[in-house]
Amino acid sequence: MKYFHFSFLMWTLVLTFFQYCLFSGSYRASAADTLAPTQFIRNGSTLVSSGQTFELGFFSPGESNKYYLGIWYKRLPDTVVWVGNRENPVIDSHAFLNISSTGNLFIFDGQNTTIWSTNSSRSAKNPIAQLLDSGNFVVKDEDTYEDTESYLWESFDFPSDTQLAGMKIGRNFKTGINRYLTARKGVNDLSPGDFTFGLGNDSLQFVVREGTKKRLRIGPWNGIKYSGRPSQIIPIFNQVSVYNAEEAYNRFEVTDKSIISRLTVNESGLVQRLVLYENTSEWTVMFTLQNDLCDDYAHCGPNGICKINQLPICECLEGFVPRLERMWQVLNWTGGCVRRTPLDCQERGGFLKIKNVKLPDLLQFKLDERMNLKDCRVECLKNCSCTAYANLNYNGSGCLMWFGNLIDIREYIEEQSEQGIYIRVPASEIRTGDSIWKSRRIVIIVASSMLFGLLALVLMCWYMIRKCRRKIKESQANKEDLELPLFDFVTIASATNNFSDSNKIGTGGFGLVYKGELFKGQEIAVKRLSRNSQQGVEQFMNEVAMISKLQHRNLVRLLGCCIKRDERMLIYEFMSNRSLNYFIFDETRRKLLTWPKRFEIIMGISRGLLYLHQDSRLRIIHRDLKASNVLLDNELNPKISDFGIAKMFGGDQVEAKTNRVIGTYGYMSPEYAIDGKFSVKSDVFSLGVLLLEIMSGKKNRGFNHPDHYHNLLGHAWLLWNDEKALELMDRCLEDSCVEAQVVRCIQVGLLCVQKHGEDRPTMSYVVRMLDNEEITSTLPPPKEPGFYVERSSADTSAVGLHMEPSTENAVTLTLEEGR
Template sequence: MVKKSTQEWETVWVQPSNECERYGACGSNAICTVVQDGKAKCTCMKDEWNAGNRSQGCVRNPPLDCQVNKTGDGFLSIPNVKWPDFSYWVSGVTDEYGCMNTCRQNCSCGAYVYMTQLTGCLHWGNELMDVYQFQAGGYALNLKLPASELAGSHIAVWKIAAIASAVVLFVLLACLFLWWKRGRNIKVHRSWRRSRRSSTRSQQSAGMLDISHSIPFDDETEDGKNHELKVLSLDRIKAATGSFSESNKLGEGGFGPVYMGTLPGGEEVAVKRLCKNSGQGHEEFKNEVILIAKLQHRNLVRLLACCIQGEEKILVYEYMPNKSLDAFIFNPEKRGLLDWRTRFDIIEGIARGLLYLHRDSRLRIVHRDLKASNILLDTDMNPKISDFGMARIFGGDENQFNTNRVVGTFGYMSPEYAMEGIFSVKSDVYSFGVLILEIITGKRAVSFHGQQESLNIAGYAWQQWNEDKGEDMIDPLIKPSCSIRQVLRCIHIALLCVQDHAQERPDVPAVILMLSSDSSSLPMPRAPTLMLRGRALESSKSSENERSHSIGTVSMTQLHGR
């Protein structure tokens, strides 16, 4: 901030506070610990994995036994760590033994965690990135190792597995005995075996986070007709898009271009082709596929198929003829096509989609990148939330998460996420508040930088509203069609959504109630006190498509009322 006495800048807050908080400080398969003066000490998860330059990560040595014998691998518990990035949730698993066993049988699984009240069953791939070990606290991570690397103290894991297997076997034998007592032993036993096989196949099909079962990422697969999600070959995708013809290009997303395509039956689709250097790796790709395939709501984009062949990673969505919201509200020629009634319906539709993500779906999901370009519009201008590559699943009673890898778009990011890496459902609420203000004003969130004393659209909106100039914010093109009272109420709701502190923001059910009622009184919003400014905001202004930012050095400005 600026000292009044000298008018010089004084640093009051710096992030990261130590080298281990820098994303991927030690590379993959390594553990970062803090030593004197905040320096990072990098050690391989096993000494034998040393690859020479530990800042570049470590390599498994020897490799896992899974390729030869799926029962030959075991697990080493590593305590007091921040879990690696890019976990994926495994459905249909109800206990630790099931979580451990599915990881052991999956050659792509390098670690697992099972926590009943928080996450359920989480798996990671073989590249474990950004593991930070604390002196105390944190969580335990179960690292997958070949039997030859396991110390004697870890034979207990195998004992637990053996005991659990014995218990399961005992229960099954008891069931068989009871059926035999009823005179149905052979006939019912065969029926039971058939039903068990059918149940197992159903669980494998439903457990879509276990990619090897539900989404057969196989280069030889043509259509994957026996699965919930179609898997198309690259040849099919090329035929649908005219070999990714420039004339079929709809736009450029955060991770790559999007093309219009036509499937053999005549169905029009949007094909998202991820760039090889887009920043979205295999884990993010699986994340988006899995999330969207599981989510079904009229205000969420529908995923129809996917393709992974060689280095190509492609998603096939339902086609949205009106493209994205930003193509209308920030386009002087198209902005007038959205009257106030349509804009209000879009606001309500986005809120309903968020309600489903946060509360009503089987999974509790934080989107983390809600913005105008990720809101697609169908033929009737109904909004659909898209782009789930950066979304995170919350389990059980988990309310917030902390990460050293901040992803998203500045201008839409809540202060606690941008500055501390803490995100929750209230982070999406902040982004939604920014979206409301953009829809009402017809201006981008970052276009206010440098205007008067405002640093972003939230600061500008509060200043105008606080000075009874809220009506001046309204896009002139919608004034003839709008109820000024209703628009000002929406501005008020948006200001509540963009409060600095997450606990002061309403949740989505409360927002929907506020939007649907014109008579209920609203609490007074506080003035924004913490804003991002400087290089971070400028980078957002110049490149809105940038998707991933490590937490760097950020300045903090305090606003004082006059």
Template sequence: MRGTFFLFCFTTLFPTLSVSIDTLTSSQSLPTNQTLLSLNAIFELGFFSYSNSLYLGIWYKTSIKDNDPTVVWVANRDTPLQNSIGFLKIGDKGNLVIINQSQKPIWSSNETNGSNPILQLLDSGNLVLKEANENDPTKFLWQSFDYPTDTLLPGMKLGWDLDTGMEKHITSWRLTNQDPSSGDFSFKLDYRGLPEIFLYNKDQIIYRSGPWNGERFSGVPEMQPVTDSIKFTFFADQHQVYYTFSIGNSSLLSRLSVSSNGELQRLTWIQSTQIWNKFWYAPKDQCDSYRECGPYGVCDANASPVCNCISGFHPKNQQAWNLRDGSDGCVRNTKLACESDGFLHMMNLKLPETTSVFVNRSMGLVECRDLCIRNCSCTAYANIEITNGGSGCVMWFGELLDVRRYPSGGQDFYVRLAASDLDDIGVEGGSHKTSNTVKDVGIIVGVAAFILLAFGIFILWKKRKLQCLLKGKTEKRGFPERSQDLLMNERVFSSNREQSDESNLNDLELPLFDFNTITMATNNFSEENKLGQGGFGIVYKGRLMEGQNIAVKRLSKNSGQGVEEFKTEVKLIVKLQHRNLVRLLGCSIQMDEKMLVYEYMENRSLDAILFDKAKKSSLVWQRRFNIICGIARGLLYLHQDSRFRIIHRDLKASNILLDRDMNPKISDFGMARIFGTDQTEANTMRVVGTYGYMSPEYAMDGIFSVKSDVFSFGVLVLEIISGKKNRGFYYANKELNLLGHAWKLWTEGNALELIDSSIDNSYSPSEVHRCVQIGLLCVQERAEDRPTMSSVVLMLSSDTASMSQPKNPGFCLGRNPMETDSSSGKQEESCTVNQVTVTMLDAR
């Protein structure tokens, strides 16, 4: 209902139209006192008024009651006409234009390339621009269905065109019956992971639909098709992801809308009573509120209290929990032990949030479980679709959020628990309930297991006997025995086993991608998808069938990163979980191909922006400072807070990736090393890394420690401040590189002169000065003089933290004659570290 509706009658010089006409030509215009009517008089287009402002809109002609039309689309919702004089016409550029009394356009649609366009209002409620001689009913130059307002009509799509980046969502009116301008509430589809739709209040999520399970959205068990009337559809491929619905009964009117008070409504028109009936709405109860019970909490509207922890978990904040506040969620009773863990089967659930999950539509539930149990980071799994007995695999790797239990109609869900917690829970989720039937089943299973074990031992004995026989014959013929440690003891890694000559990576606990899947995602590794290239291979952008964007690191066949480095990178990243570390989604080894699949970073690497004259101005000081702090937090996690103490050994600007919001993420762990908890340093016979970021003790003696990474971090800090590379930057007749230049400015009391000239004057001088000092403290020549990353994070976060004066940095003097890029493979370079010369082999 949209309140009082006015039509204005006045004389105009522009051509007028009969109400019965559904088409407007380029030589005609539609004044404020005229309308277009669809062919079967279902929808009407015209101007309507609220608060002395005029809007062009579409409303139901067939459901008008008491001169109160139901408006379903508004063209100029945020730019109304301020008086009763105006008109709609087709512009010179093939677009729609609303002209005011002064003959000035106040609203227009996108320009088209139409040569003779006409405007037509269809019975579907779609307002379309098309060529006058176009007979194909689906070919339009422009259509209103691409630009919904607060209402989704049958045939409208809510979602994304991934090829063009166009999003279609609905947004509430500012005030019901008074103001059709854009309100605070919107219903939007997120295509990442396993797509689902969110209801927002401004930028805050207030309700989640749950993912599509083949029949309905997981969080809408009431979403049952009305027999022969309403059919719900969800579609996803690499080109588009959308939700829509259709009406099978022509006499039924139904629409989905977002009200100005934030309610998502499915409305149907009741002809007998001449009213819109609220067929369904959300949020409708406490459990529809987003994340009502926090991480690992389950909301049940039929329970009291509504929040309960998943079995095997207990409230994180018991006091708040007792007061019926479950927002802090739950924590595990017992720490997971990986391979000995099991899974708790839960039923009738709304699946947890799925924007950051692993998805494989070709897997079954058994394969999904096997993959999840091998990956120690996997916290739960489920089928993607419930139709035909269930199909597809979705796995969660972090906290389980916004879980809800229904009396019926939800989905099966499997949560990872420690074996001891599963024993405590028993069959029904409480204590053990042993019965004679259970005992009988146990005996049968035990006997069957014994028989299978004996049979397996016999087969293994026969196999080994045959292998020994074949081995003897092979050696007699002069063929060498194949190496047993080619790649983790000759177990097949790829899902396409018969084509793979690589060995087992099961202990990497990571989703495995088929080579063909990655080939399709990257458009056969096309040049258009190429993101960058280093000494170890090329990185491509890809898009999985589910619509998720990925970055694929395809290692060069003659790359310096061999099997060991590949294994190291996979093993490390899969066990690391931090917001400032890049997330590894999976990997693949098939034939002679080694590939890593990462989350896609929209802004690519730091060096691509920081050292680009055209782009660096986007890095304002606050953004640079946030990047410095994010890198510091990520490095602190590696050195101190992760499950292992990890030395990165190749920290540099190109290995810092930036997400959509310019948050930094440390990447490329191919050269990383794991330290014991009591280990402080180690030696290597093979110095690897990047010239310009190496600490003196590492470059000269092969000694690396957490302080080696601190040195690299210090170089990064000074590069971020100055916008200049340490390697390749020389000052005063090529005598000083960036570290030397920064040190010179510091000793002269001119540290602020180091700041990038592209940064405006909005920076804080004290903050910049503090960062320069921290950078110089980190690049001091002696490792013992450098701070730890915990001290660095403290110094960055506090204006009052005490800091010592930096000593001489360990920096190179003079230009290296071999100007090669990092990661350039095996070369021989010479550099001077405070007058000491060292030769480095295998420089990256």
């Protein structure tokens, strides 16, 4: 009996000690990077990778009472890169993580109920879990040599919404693992959302899906880049894409150790590359995959091609016509195109080549990696159902053949490439093409003869031109007329730390923008023309000609330029508070702009635009007024920037027309977007959109409301007609607003965005209406806005030109950070 009591006492002491270790956390992994079967992680304790980069533990997002196992950057705890139990969060704070003796991970709640676990088919003698400095959480045998093949399980095989450096996105055909990103449902709801990003069923293309519906597609890898994507040489990255019998995946590596990068898909479905520079704590968006309407999947329907640099942006492929002509007339292209002349299998027919396009979706296709292009053509002709063929690889190898409709083709003009797609057409279409080519040859011959006649005259002038070439080149900056200061290249290079990445603050179609500091301590912004820019020289000259002659407190100040050989740079005053959209569209920063400050910004923008239209020596039409082109100085005073596509009016000129519409959808007036007509009233329309965005804190483009399918303009119009205009106001302004002033600004904004230009006020009247309280009672009622219908209830496809492809891809510059 004494022995029994002694044994019972010993077991009690052992169990008490074990429970103490289990629930007090005194025996746990909190400073190390590994977890053994005798250890556990519970709320309040963590693993930290050996290089102090990543941390693993339990956390609760925001004000949520749910707990998740996650991995985050140790110095940036709000940036969570992986979540284990996102589908089954713990609802109490007593959860803990443990690894079993066979090597499986388990999350238990306070009642020891299994909440989440891994299911490895292999086991280990001495299993441990380790958080690596790459952010990968792995399970392995402690006695096994360190290599990825020995991992029993790893978090990199089960991504959340983030791809880290070294992580593969794609398929392993041997193990059956499919790695893809899944967005969260909301900021504080980490459960899987509707949007995913990963390889398509063909294992060749990457796709963004909303549920089962495709929203964006990236064409197959051709050995250099993804089909249809502009080539982007980013020195700090190495992209690796693999397609073989065992695996198909993409991963990236960061070559610059001072930079951290990740790829994410957010709750709205946007796939973004984010970077974090050394000694900073704020992520910068390097690029977003969704850039414009042509990136929307199948935007132009079957057998249509999307061309973002023309209006309308959709047209049928050669040999095809709209299937529903009436729908195309109202800019609804979802019906696509059909053949003008049906294919006749008895005729041989032929192919028309289209270059610089994204290859069609691989819905019905055949791939033969052994074939060359010539054999591919022969094989396609043998099959009556074959509608197109192309090389898979840039070096000419690999044969892709399509059967059925050709879907989701878009044009790219940023670069020239011989690789293209060959569309099958009847023999009659080929003859038509030959006839056109013969006519063109005749025109070319005649034109060449005329040019030859002028050659003698050109040669006579050559000697004089040679003497003057240097002077002509220098005069490109209008030095003698504009009296614009010229900066030395060495001075600018020194001011920007030799144009280092750490000084980069923006990018666009023109090139890059750098922050610099002159030897006297003056901060500057340097806009450097990219040598590969097709439109940069024109924009450079236009901006020099425009802004150097303008002086107003609400226009950004051009300090000078720098010209050396093929270098072209513009030097501006530095704007420390970035751009207006950096504040008004951000949930936190928008609160810094109280109503009095927003009203000051509205008045400043209006006075700056009035100066351009009426008070300057030249009448200037800006053509791209938007939130990102309004910069803020250190006192949040607004300054209109970016005159790259501005136009100068002379004398009594009131309107002009262009065949090349460049600007930003969402801000463009109807007459400019559709007919290419622009005037001072075009800028007034853009100002009206901007006013309503400042009022509401919402973007016109992509605005959504549960009760209707209008954009922001339509929403404001509905509220105004229902006498509920104040409901448009940003809620964070409730404590600081002057209601009568807010209503007046909304009314002025609606007057500015009226459909017809003649109904819109002039800028002088706009300033009077905004600045004069007594005029409120005499203001006219606004009429219907232009471009206010955004989506139909039956389809989320665009109706009308209301979306906003960024002019970064044209000629204007949108800053990432401000200048």
